[in-house]
Amino acid sequence: MTEQPHEILFRTLADPSRRAIFERLCREGEQTVGALTARAGISQPAVSKHLGVLKRAGLVRDRHQGRQTHYSAHLGALAPLIDWTHRMSQFWHHRFDDLEDLLERMDQ
Numbered sequence: 507m508t509e510q511p512h513e514i515l516f517r518t519l520a521d522p523s524r525r526a527i528f529e530r531l532c533r534e535g536e537q538t539v540g541a542l543t544a545r546a547g548i549s550q551p552a553v554s555k556h557l558g559v560l561k562r563a564g565l566v567r568d569r570h571q572g573r574q575t576h577y578s579a580h581l582g583a584l585a586p587l588i589d590w591t592h593r594m595s596q597f598w599h600h601r602f603d604d605l606e607d608l609l610e611r612m613d614q
Contacts, residue, residue, distance in 0.1 A: 512587035518563040523548055524556045528565055531579035538574050 509517075519525045527542055531546055539557065543550045560566040566581035569576045 512590040514563050515565070515587045518559055518565060521556070521559075523552070524560060527553065527556050528560055528579060532568060532581065536569070536576045536578040538576055540574075542577070570580065576610060 539554055543553045546553050565580055566577050567580050
């Protein structure tokens, strides 16, 4: 059974450290591993591992410049999550409309 794109994103962003790294790249733009490690509160190997997971999920991109690797958020990769939340929002909106109709009929 193949994992759906939104499931991969949920699993990837479920880890608080990974989510913090991704959020930081979203807010502050491109960063090196060293810059991310300085404020991450975890070791450089751990930051690198999290970046690898984020990269495999398509959430970050890397760019090599000399001996440094720069990472940036790829916001387009969130599209499956946005689509999923939109579908769920519509689902619940319709459910609440149905419930409202039922309650109105019960009051009559």
